[in-house]
Amino acid sequence: MIESLGRLRKDRHDEAKAWKERMGKKVIGVFCCDVPEELIYAAEMLPVRILGEHEEASEGNLHFPTNVCPYPTSCLDQALKGRYDYLDGVIVPNVCDMVRAMHGAWKLNTDIPNVHFLEVPQRISPHGVEFFRENLAKLQRSLEELSGNSISSESLKQAIDVYNRNRDLLHRAYEMRRKGHVSGVELQEMVLSSMLMPKEEHNQLMDQCLEEAGQRHPADDGVRLFVSASMLDDTDFFQLIEDCGGRVIADDMPTGSRYFFYSVDNEAEPLEALAERYLARIPCPRKMLPQARYQYITETMAGAEIQGVIIHNLKACDCHLYEYPYLKEMLEAKGLPVLFFRGEETEAELETQRDDIEAFIEVLRG
Numbered sequence: 001m002i003e004s005l006g007r008l009r010k011d012r013h014d015e016a017k018a019w020k021e022r023m024g025k026k027v028i029g030v031f032c033c034d035v036p037e038e039l040i041y042a043a044e045m046l047p048v049r050i051l052g053e054h055e056e057a058s059e060g061n062l063h064f065p066t067n068v069c070p071y072p073t074s075c076l077d078q079a080l081k082g083r084y085d086y087l088d089g090v091i092v093p094n095v096c097d098m099v100r101a102m103h104g105a106w107k108l109n110t111d112i113p114n115v116h117f118l119e120v121p122q123r124i125s126p127h128g129v130e131f132f133r134e135n136l137a138k139l140q141r142s143l144e145e146l147s148g149n150s151i152s153s154e155s156l157k158q159a160i161d162v163y164n165r166n167r168d169l170l171h172r173a174y175e176m177r178r179k180g181h182v183s184g185v186e187l188q189e190m191v192l193s194s195m196l197m198p199k200e201e202h203n204q205l206m207d208q209c210l211e212e213a214g215q216r217h218p219a220d221d222g223v224r225l226f227v228s229a230s231m232l233d234d235t236d237f238f239q240l241i242e243d244c245g246g247r248v249i250a251d252d253m254p255t256g257s258r259y260f261f262y263s264v265d266n267e268a269e270p271l272e273a274l275a276e277r278y279l280a281r282i283p284c285p286r287k288m289l290p291q292a293r294y295q296y297i298t299e300t301m302a303g304a305e306i307q308g309v310i311i312h313n314l315k316a317c318d319c320h321l322y323e324y325p326y327l328k329e330m331l332e333a334k335g336l337p338v339l340f341f342r343g344e345e346t347e348a349e350l351e352t353q354r355d356d357i358e359a360f361i362e363v364l365r366g
């Protein structure tokens, strides 16, 4: 069952197309962790995370210089190659310069209709939450129009319940990874598949996966690592770490803990609760200062007996690269060695990274 999650990710386009045909409903692509998927779910559409591929961005590179973040370029490349032709809409949040540029690039160069720009404040504050709430209300109206379904307070609360349950299940898997019942690769497959399929179905799969994992003998070998990353949209890097004798115990990644940490308060007014959770709680360097991020990371590591930290930032990702020197200094002051990579999203780089990870793990083994 756990292995099947990886297949779901690899077959994600066929799975989404089959869902669309079966249900007669629409599929909406989303970028990053800042889009409240609950709104799409409540409008009876399927939200799917837009991911890139480790392949030559032959089409994407015609639109962007090669010295920018490779993740959005790779996503555009996939769209230009027709892999996202089944999408009925795309939501692009105001995350960083490159994702902002995606709004125009997808609008101008793809045939995908309804490319919606979601304004997200750059700083966390009560005014920011209120502003974000107003923008979520606009998004709600646009999704209602697109789907032909109105989103009631009840349907939104029901969506929040389903999503909170998924967060709880992923959190349980995260705790099981610490204890050795789930590997780093497996947890990442769980998170990525959650971003790509209907949440109730994923909740059922997760119930079975956790039961399966609970019956295993826990792994107790491997050097215990913490991974912080700007964007790892497949499991190759984690697989490499595990092949080199490392064990990822905890993480700080948009395709990891940042996706499912913190539930939405389902007692509060739904749009306000979504604004609060998605703006104020996701610990992303785009909107949090390094000290706050460091506090979050140390809390995440607490009790996990971490031996070293690997930081993987995509090249030209300003938000993550600016904070890196501060994080490194703070982590090393705590006695934690740090290995840093500037990722390119190519197959070839994995081989060069292998040598560095092997050497790092050897040093940590002492």
Ligand code: SF4
Residues within 6 Å of the ligand: 069, 070, 071, 072, 095, 096, 097, 098, 099, 230, 231, 314, 316, 317, 318, 319, 320
């Ligand atoms: S990895 Fe960084 S630069 Fe690239 S899309 Fe994400 S936030 Fe933007």
